[in-house]
Amino acid sequence: MRETKAETGPEIHKIAAAAKRFTENVGRVIVGKEEPIQWVFIGLLCGGHLLIEDVPGVGKTLLAKTAARSLGCTFKRIQCTPDLLPADVTGLHYFNQKKSEFEFRPGPILANLVLVDEINRAMPRTQSCLLECMQEQQVTVDWHTFPMPRPFLILATQNPIELEGTFPLPEAQLDRFLLRVKLGYPSAAEEETILSRFQETNPFDSLPAILEAKELLDLQRLSQQVYVEPSVRGYLTALTRATRSHADIRLGASPRSSLGLHSAAQALAAIQGRSFVIPDDVKSLFIPVIAHRLLIKAEARMRGKTEEDVLREILERLPIPLEEHV
Amino acid sequence: MNWTGTSLIGGLSLGGMQMSWFALSVLVLNRRAAGDSLPWIAILLFYPISWGVNLFLHNRNRGWKFLLCLNGISFFFVLGILIGFRILVIPAPAPESWLALAARFFNPHQVEFLIFIASGVAWGLGCRLALLKISFRSLFGELQFGLLVLFVALFAEHHLQMNLPHLILLSLGFFSFALLGVGVTHGHEHAGWTASRFLSTWVLFLLVAVALILSAGLLISILVSPAFVQFLLSLLYRTGEFLFGILGRILGFLLSFLPLPEPSLPLPPPSSPPVSRPEDWSPFFLISDATREILRVLWTLMVSSILVLALWRISSQILDWLRRRMGTANGDEVEPLPGAFRADLRILLLWILDTLSLKWLFRFLAKRKSRHRESDSIRQVYARLLQWAAAKGCRRDLSQTPFEYLPRLFHFLPQAGEDFAFLTRQYVRARYGLSPPAGEVFEEVKHRWENIQRMEARRKKGAKNKIGDGAYERNES
Numbered sequence: 069m070r071e072t073k074a075e076t077g078p079e080i081h082k083i084a085a086a087a088k089r090f091t092e093n094v095g096r097v098i099v100g101k102e103e104p105i106q107w108v109f110i111g112l113l114c115g116g117h118l119l120i121e122d123v124p125g126v127g128k129t130l131l132a133k134t135a136a137r138s139l140g141c142t143f144k145r146i147q148c149t150p151d152l153l154p155a156d157v158t159g160l161h162y163f164n165q166k167k168s169e170f171e172f173r174p175g176p177i178l179a180n181l182v183l184v185d186e187i188n189r190a191m192p193r194t195q196s197c198l199l200e201c202m203q204e205q206q207v208t209v210d211w212h213t214f215p216m217p218r219p220f221l222i223l224a225t226q227n228p229i230e231l232e233g234t235f236p237l238p239e240a241q242l243d244r245f246l247l248r249v250k251l252g253y254p255s256a257a258e259e260e261t262i263l264s265r266f267q268e269t270n271p272f273d274s275l276p277a278i279l280e281a282k283e284l285l286d287l288q289r290l291s292q293q294v295y296v297e298p299s300v301r302g303y304l305t306a307l308t309r310a311t312r313s314h315a316d317i318r319l320g321a322s323p324r325s326s327l328g329l330h331s332a333a334q335a336l337a338a339i340q341g342r343s344f345v346i347p348d349d350v351k352s353l354f355i356p357v358i359a360h361r362l363l364i365k366a367e368a369r370m371r372g373k374t375e376e377d378v379l380r381e382i383l384e385r386l387p388i389p390l391e392e393h394v
Numbered sequence: 395m396n397w398t399g400t401s402l403i404g405g406l407s408l409g410g411m412q413m414s415w416f417a418l419s420v421l422v423l424n425r426r427a428a429g430d431s432l433p434w435i436a437i438l439l440f441y442p443i444s445w446g447v448n449l450f451l452h453n454r455n456r457g458w459k460f461l462l463c464l465n466g467i468s469f470f471f472v473l474g475i476l477i478g479f480r481i482l483v484i485p486a487p488a489p490e491s492w493l494a495l496a497a498r499f500f501n502p503h504q505v506e507f508l509i510f511i512a513s514g515v516a517w518g519l520g521c522r523l524a525l526l527k528i529s530f531r532s533l534f535g536e537l538q539f540g541l542l543v544l545f546v547a548l549f550a551e552h553h554l555q556m557n558l559p560h561l562i563l564l565s566l567g568f569f570s571f572a573l574l575g576v577g578v579t580h581g582h583e584h585a586g587w588t589a590s591r592f593l594s595t596w597v598l599f600l601l602v603a604v605a606l607i608l609s610a611g612l613l614i615s616i617l618v619s620p621a622f623v624q625f626l627l628s629l630l631y632r633t634g635e636f637l638f639g640i641l642g643r644i645l646g647f648l649l650s651f652l653p654l655p656e657p658s659l660p661l662p663p664p665s666s667p668p669v670s671r672p673e674d675w676s677p678f679f680l681i682s683d684a685t686r687e688i689l690r691v692l693w694t695l696m697v698s699s700i701l702v703l704a705l706w707r708i709s710s711q712i713l714d715w716l717r718r719r720m721g722t723a724n725g726d727e728v729e730p731l732p733g734a735f736r737a738d739l740r741i742l743l744l745w746i747l748d749t750l751s752l753k754w755l756f757r758f759l760a761k762r763k764s765r766h767r768e769s770d771s772i773r774q775v776y777a778r779l780l781q782w783a784a785a786k787g788c789r790r791d792l793s794q795t796p797f798e799y800l801p802r803l804f805h806f807l808p809q810a811g812e813d814f815a816f817l818t819r820q821y822v823r824a825r826y827g828l829s830p831p832a833g834e835v836f837e838e839v840k841h842r843w844e845n846i847q848r849m850e851a852r853r854k855k856g857a858k859n860k861i862g863d864g865a866y867e868r869n870e871s
Contacts, residue, residue, distance in 0.1 A: 384793050388793060
């Protein structure tokens with residue numbers, strides 16, 4: 069059957085092809101986990117920051133490092149500890165005795181891709197210094213504002229189990245993460261593959277970069293052109309608005325989350341070679357985009373409900389925009 | 395408890411409930427209409443026999459017509475056997491011939507007719523028990539219906555002072571069976587408190603509540619005697635009399651302040667000058683009675699249509715408002731759904747036509763209408779597919795996307811899997827995409843849709859033939 073050019077044109081296929089290359093490249097190191105890898109690529113396409121959250125040892129840092137290695141961009145890593153200071157992240161002005169003047173020494177945050185490992189181990193004031201970088205793509209040090217390099221992405225990891233010596237991220241910071249990626253344990257077959265793959269050499273060491281910074285910027289621009297039909301946009305808005313009036317939710321999703329869901333759905337549609345968003349895209353990204361931004365009520369939590377359960381309820385309740393009279 | 399155990403207890407409870415209310419109804423009938431001459435125990439025997447027979451027949455998995463015929467034959471067979479063995483004793487002296495007996499059975503003024511009707515109902519109830527799927531819903535429905543019958547029977551018994559035997563026993567039996575069956579099925583379907591984490595707390599609450607009710611009942615039965623009730627009523631009467639007396643005095647006192655109205659003279663009747671008409675006067679235009687009648691009918695029709703239209707608008711506005719309110723209560727955003735009321739009305743009319751076996755009329759009209767829809771878009775074709783599938787029992791959930799609904803369609807008609815997938819893909823493109831699909835795509839969509847309908851018709855025909863062949867093979871063997 070003949071496809072029209074606008075529906076699945078070569079432009080959109082560039083994104084689909086890049087996504088395939090990225091998934092294959094990351095898949096050389098990370099076994100299984102196609103969906104989380106796809107979400108990471110969605111984050112890259114949307115220019116949204118990612119929070120990778122799971123128990124220790126499932127490959128959070130490795131996923132972030134592998135994603136960073138796959139992109140030919142500048143990469144820096146910040147290992148968060150309780151004594152990490154904001155100046156260690158943003159950079160500082162120091163006095164150069166030879167030149168007899170203050171010079172700016174940029175911090176690790178001024179890179180294309182920044183891995184913030186164990187973000188919840190940093191103190192709140194250090195965490196707060198990331199707020200400006202994440203939202204406004206700039207950093208202010210001693211009254212001087214420096215723009216962040218483009219593309220700029222933060223891949224943060226955190227362990228939700230250990231609470232001792234950690235500082236939970238404030239809502240304002242969580243809201244700045246586009247997606248929360250959960251990896252989960254591998255299956256038995258996947259675990260066996262991991263053992264055999266890492267037996268002699270670490271495949272991460274020989275991982276090539278498959279996407280340049282400029283190419284990624286082009287793909288980001290293309291992704292924004294994906295068409296969103298008004299009723300699908302209405303459905304998306306209805307979903308986020310439903311979180312604000314749900315009986316079990318104390319703090320619902322913000323307008324920023326609607327924007328995030330919108331751009332993430334566009335990216336997913338482009339990855340699948342479509343130039344238009346369908347409700348399936350919105351549904352499949354609703355939980356990873358929204359869940360970490362919600363605060364559910366204590367009584368609901370005591371009943372054993374999680375953010376994901378509440379969001380699933382909303383998904384099952386809201387009608388899909390389809391043909392009328394049916 | 396596994397499902398077999400639950401269905402066993404559920405079936406027992408359902409049977410117990412039916413037997414209880416039916417026995418009570420038969421007892422009322424016996425006392426009131428038959429002068430205690432109905433062999434009610436023998437009538438109740440029809441119930442278990444019918445259940446057994448229908449269970450046996452149902453396992454043979456034939457059509458409903460076959461079941462109906464065999465049920466009728468079995469009923470008369472059992473009736474004959476019970477009369478023959480003198481288990482079902484006819485109160486009047488036995489007639490000489492079977493023909494005379496049949497004539498008496500079908501005479502509405504005879505007790506035999508009541509026996510016939512009551513045993514027929516018992517047979518029907520037994521049949522229902524054998525065919526009904528035991529679930530919380532069915533048991534709860536039975537409880538509601540049984541309560542209504544029980545209430546009517548108890549009211550009749552009290553009002554007509556019949557002094558029926560086993561009244562308390564039957565009522566208690568009904569409620570015991572109802573509590574047992576409803577509780578077990580509710581718990582088994584994981585919908586009730588028995589499936590929750592707070593089972594022990596709820597059990598404690600239940601036990602305390604039962605203990606309190608029983609203690610209160612005991613206390614009331616000890617304290618309340620006819621003399622006590624008489625005393626309470628007289629006290630109430632005296633208090634009322636006293637209060638009304640005081641009220642009357644106050645009103646009288648207040649009325650004494652008002653002046654009495656003066657008697658007024660009656661007005662003279664209105665007078666009008668007599669109308670004088672010329673001798674040769676005749677009306678210019680005279681409307682005949684027939685025309686007047688037609689005009690009246692037309693006027694009535696017009697007023698009725700306006701009224702119906704107004705009612706329609708008002709009801710749709712109220713429904714819309716209700717839907718919005720419900721949506722707000724649930725925290726959802728509700729989109730207006732124009733035409734939903736009309737669609738519901740259409741479904742209701744269809745159901746009525748189907749019940750009256752007149753669906754062919756609707757199909758004929760629908761077919762005539764569909765001839766003019768050659769230029770329908772892909773979206774309309776998909777809408778028709780949804781309506782068609784819903785009518786066949788494969789309804790889409792409102793929160794299902796077309797691709798989520800697709801596996802259900804696959805499962806419904808596996809032969810047309812590819813066609814369903816193609817239609818869904820094209821519909822999604824037409825519905826959410828920016829540019830419309832090409833003309834040949836639409837032709838292909840129409841072709842696939844017709845293909846699906848043909849496959850469904852063929853499958854239906856095949857299923858019918860299979861049943862027919864099976865029956866033929868069985869007869870041959």
